[in-house]
Amino acid sequence: MNKYDENWEQQINALLDGELGKADADDLKTAATDDRDLARAIVEAYQLQQVMDDIPVERAPASLGKRLRAIPREQRRTAGPWLFQPRWVTALAVVPLAIIALNLMQPDTPSEGEIAKARQELAIAFAYLDKAGAMTGRGIESTVGDTMSDAITGSVNRAIKLQNETYKEKEV
Amino acid sequence: MKRSMMSKIMVGLFCALLSLPAIAQEDELKDLPGYVDFGDLSSMYGEPKIIINLGGTMLNFVGMMSSSESPETADLISKLKGVRVMIYAIEEKAEAAKSQFSEVKSKLKSSGWEPIVQVNEDDEQVLIYIKMAGDNMEGMTVMVVDEEEAVFVNVIGQLNPAELGKVMEALDMDMDLDI
Numbered sequence: 001m002n003k004y005d006e007n008w009e010q011q012i013n014a015l016l017d018g019e020l021g022k023a024d025a026d027d028l029k030t031a032a033t034d035d036r037d038l039a040r041a042i043v044e045a046y047q048l049q050q051v052m053d054d055i056p057v058e059r060a061p062a063s064l065g066k067r068l069r070a071i072p073r074e075q076r077r078t079a080g081p082w083l084f085q086p087r088w089v090t091a092l093a094v095v096p097l098a099i100i101a102l103n104l105m106q107p108d109t110p111s112e113g114e115i116a117k118a119r120q121e122l123a124i125a126f127a128y129l130d131k132a133g134a135m136t137g138r139g140i141e142s143t144v145g146d147t148m149s150d151a152i153t154g155s156v157n158r159a160i161k162l163q164n165e166t167y168k169e170k171e172v
Numbered sequence: 173m174k175r176s177m178m179s180k181i182m183v184g185l186f187c188a189l190l191s192l193p194a195i196a197q198e199d200e201l202k203d204l205p206g207y208v209d210f211g212d213l214s215s216m217y218g219e220p221k222i223i224i225n226l227g228g229t230m231l232n233f234v235g236m237m238s239s240s241e242s243p244e245t246a247d248l249i250s251k252l253k254g255v256r257v258m259i260y261a262i263e264e265k266a267e268a269a270k271s272q273f274s275e276v277k278s279k280l281k282s283s284g285w286e287p288i289v290q291v292n293e294d295d296e297q298v299l300i301y302i303k304m305a306g307d308n309m310e311g312m313t314v315m316v317v318d319e320e321e322a323v324f325v326n327v328i329g330q331l332n333p334a335e336l337g338k339v340m341e342a343l344d345m346d347m348d349l350d351i
Contacts, residue, residue: 115233121224122234122249125257128325132314135298136289 008038012045200227201254206303206311206328208285210258210276213322216268217260221321224257231255244335251330258324262317269322270297273315276324277301280313295319 011028014020020028032039060068110118201207214220226234235249262269280301281287291298296318303310309330316323 110230110233115230115237118226118230119234119237121226121257122231122255124222125224125226125255125325125327128257128259128316128323129312129314129327132298132300132316132323132325135296135316135318136291136300 008041012042015042016045016049200229201225201256201328204253204311204328205305206253206309206326207256208276208280208311208313208326210315210324210326211272213260213268213272216265217262217322220258221261222257222259224255226255228253248332248335252327254326254328256324256326256328260322262320262322264319266297266317266319266322269317272322273297273299273317276313276315285311285313 008028008031011020011024015025015028028038028042032042231249231252231254235246238249239246260269277299283303285301285303287299287301289298289300296316299313299315301313303312311329312325312327312331314323314325314327
């Protein structure tokens with residue numbers, strides 16, 4: 001078939017399939033009369049088709065067909081309700097996790113009781129700071145006397161206050 | 173196999189989500205430059221009688237609550253990022269507390285804290301340190317030990333001691349600490 005272009009091959013196939021028009025079939029026959037290779041190609045293709053047609057087709061036993069057709073129905077039965085199918089179980093498990101994640105991302109808003117407790121704790125912390133201040137004042141007082149004590153503690157407070165005011169100005 | 177892997181991922185994710193708040197709370201203060209690690213005296217004195225750990229979020233809420241009554245208090249609180257207090261009852265056994273003071277003092281000095289006031293008497297010792305970053309105060313540390321208790325206070329953020337009295341009044345707390 002090397003000598004022939006694809007057109008001949010298509011025509012041979014169409015001839016065997018009974019799809020070739022009468023005019024084209026006559027042309028092909030005329031060409032095959034003059035061309036032995038083409039004639040042999042047509043005969044070989046015809047013989048191949050005969051062989052293929054002679055191969056017996058085994059049909060599946062009726063019981064096997066029945067069983068195969070039953071598989072989709074059985075699958076639906078064993079899967080249980082749609083809610084328990086794996087994809088829905090996974091989807092439902094994601095819901096609480098998403099709620100927890102969203103909850104954690106929200107700023108934790110304390111209750112009024114918690115804020116009141118924090119307020120009290122802050123006051124305790126400040127009271128201890130105040131106590132430390134009083135103790136340092138007393139310590140300085142016992143060492144250098146009352147007037148100097150006021151001057152020293154006052155200057156410390158002023159120094160820290162000045163730092164804070166500078167910070168406040170920067171903020172403004 | 174596929175489902176088992178999915179379950180493991182789900183459980184891992186769930187555990188990670190649950191541990192997030194605890195980690196975040198602890199790290200909120202520890203990472204701040206004004207934070208001080210006071211160590212642990214519980215082996216000597218038992219659990220502290222008072223432990224206070226107020227983070228920036230809670231302080232914001234306290235500040236917001238105070239803003240209508242006292243804008244000054246709200247302003248002072250708004251500059252705080254954290255307040256920590258640890259108080260141990262020492263029952264006249266001050267040596268361990270004083271030794272802890274020395275350790276904390278060395279740590280403070282090596283990390284850029286400046287001593288403001290120091291009182292060393294037989295029956296009481298007071299140390300006040302502040303940490304500055306340029307003109308800004310990053311924290312204040314106060315340690316007091318007397319015959320009854322060892323007090324560790326760490327204020328993280330800006331604090332003006334001169335305004336403490338006013339804030340105490342505004343917070344409406346009558347504290348008597350047997351000074």
